[in-house]
Amino acid sequence: MIIKDILESTRTISCEFFPPKTADGMDAVFRAVDRLKVFRPDFVSVTYGAGGSTRGFTEEIVTRIKTEAELEVMAHQTCVGQNKEDVHNSLARLEAAGIENVIALRGDLPQGDHADAPVKSGFSHASDLIGHIRDNFEFGVAAACYPEGHTESVDLDSDIEHTKLRVNQGADFLITQLFYDNKYFFDFVDRAIKSGINVPIIPGVLPILSTGQVRRFTTLCGAKIPPALDQQLEKFGEDDDEVRELGVEYATRQVRELWDAGVPGVHFYVLNRSYSVSQILTSLGLKGHCVQPED
Template identity: 40%
Template sequence: MKLSDLFIKGKTLVSFEIFPPKQSVTLESIFKTTEGLQTLNPDFTSITYGAGGSASDRTIETADKIKNTYGVEALAHLTCINSHKDDIDLMLNQLQAHNIENILAMRGDYPINKNNNKGTENTYQYAKDLIAHIKSNHDFCIAAAAYPEGHPECPDLNTDLFHLKEKVNSGTDFLITQMFFDNAILYDFLDRIKQVNITIPVSAGIMPLLNTKQVGRIKGLCGATIPKPLQNIIEKYEHSPLDFEKAGIEYACSQITDLVANQVDGIHLYTMNKLEQSKTIIQQTNLR
C-alpha cells in the first residue's frame, strides 16, 4: 500500500525509524528489534540507507522483512549523493521487486573518509532531482525530509522553504520532519509552509533523548534547539543515566501528547533501534 493512501484517512499515523546494523554485525540483531516494534502495530516503518549508498543491500533486506514477513508497510530511505544514476535505478528496481512501494528520497551525506569528488555528470545532486526522477520513471509513493528549524546548510528559513517547495513540486507525497524538541517550532513551521501552499501531510519526527552523548550528536547533526525545560533535564540528570533516560522518555511523551491533541498528520519516532524504550513511549502516550 502507498502511504499517501493512509494519510487520506485523517487519523494521526504512527511510524518508526530503524537503521540496519554495520556490515560486521548480523542482521538478526535488527530483525529481533524489528519484530518487537511491529507488535506495536505501526502504520509504517522506515529503514535508513548507508552514506553514499553503502550497505544498501541491508536496507533492501530489512525492508523486505518488514513488509513481506511482518506485514507492515516499509519506507525505504534512498540517498543520491555520490551514487551513480544507474545504481539508483538498480536500487529502485530491487525495491519494487520486493513489493516495496514507498521511498524516502534524500540527498544524503558523503561517506566519511572517502573521495567525494566523483564528478556530477551521472549523479543527482539534490533531493529534488532524485524525486523528479523517481516520479517520472517509477511507481512509488515518495516522502521527503523537512527541517522545522531550517537545513543546517541553508543561510535562512526563507531559503530553506524555497528548497522544500522545490522538493514538493518535484513530486513529494508527504514530509517527515527532522527532530525538534519544542513543539512551538513545529507549529510555526506548519504555518510557514501553508503560506507557500505546501499542503501535503507532514509527519512530526520525535527523538527521545536517552543519554548525554545524544545531545552533542544532535547539535552537530541538525542544530536542533534545546529548550529550557529539556536543558534543565540534561543538567539535572547528566550524572544519573537511568534517571536521564526516564526523564527523556517522559519529555518525548509530553511532546507526542501535545502533537496528537493538535491533530498532526503523523508521529515518526526515531527509535535508534531501542525496542523497550520505544514500547514505553507508545504505551504511555496511548498511541496503540
C-alpha cells in the same frame, strides 16, 4: 499500500530503524520490530547509509519486515556520492522486491572537500531524485523537511522554497528532522502552508537515549536543545537509565501536544531500541500494549 493512501484514512504512527553493521545488530533490529509490532505501526522505515558501508542492508531489512512482520514499509534512498545508474538500480531492486514506498533524500555531504559529490551522482538535490522516481517508478514518495532549517540553508525562506521544490517534484508527504521544541514544528507548518505546501507534514520525534548521543545528533543536524531540558541532561549526565526515563517523559509530553494539535501522524526515530517508543505509545494510549525494557 502507498502511504499517501494510508494518510488519507488515518493518522499514522511510524517507526524508523537503521541498518546495523553486524549480525548482532541485525538481531536487535528484528527484536525491536517484533516488540513494536504489537502497536500496529502504520508503516516502518529503514534508513540508507549514504556513506556506503551498510547501503545494501536497507533493501534486505525492508523486504524482511514486509514479508515476515507483515508491516507496511518505506525504504530510504539517498543519492549523494553514487552515480545515477547505481541509484536507479537500487530503486529497481526495491520495486522488484515489492516495496511500494520510498523517502527520497540527498544524504549528508561527505566530510572534507567533496562538495561536488552530489553533482557527480547526477542528482544535485533530493528534488532531482524525486523527479527521477516520478518519471521512472510507481512508488509512493516522501521527502525530508527541517523545522529549524537545514544546516546548509542560508535562511528559513530559502529553506521553505527548497522544501516546496521537493513537494512540487512529487513528494506525497514530508517527515521532519528531530526537534525538541514543538514551537519550531508549528511555526514551520505555518510557513509551509503560507508558501503553498499542502501535503501532510509528519513530525519526527527522537526520544533521548543518552546525553552524549542527543548532544551529538543535535549538533550534527542543527536542532536546539531547550535550556530547561539541557539542565536536566546536565543533572543526569552519564546516567543512561535516568536519561532514558527523562527522554520517555519528555517525548511523551511532546507527542501528546503534537497529537492534540492534530498532526497527521508521528514518526519515531527508534534507533533500533523499542523500550522508549513502547513506553510512549503505552502512556499515550494511542495503539497497542506495553512491553518490558529489553536493555
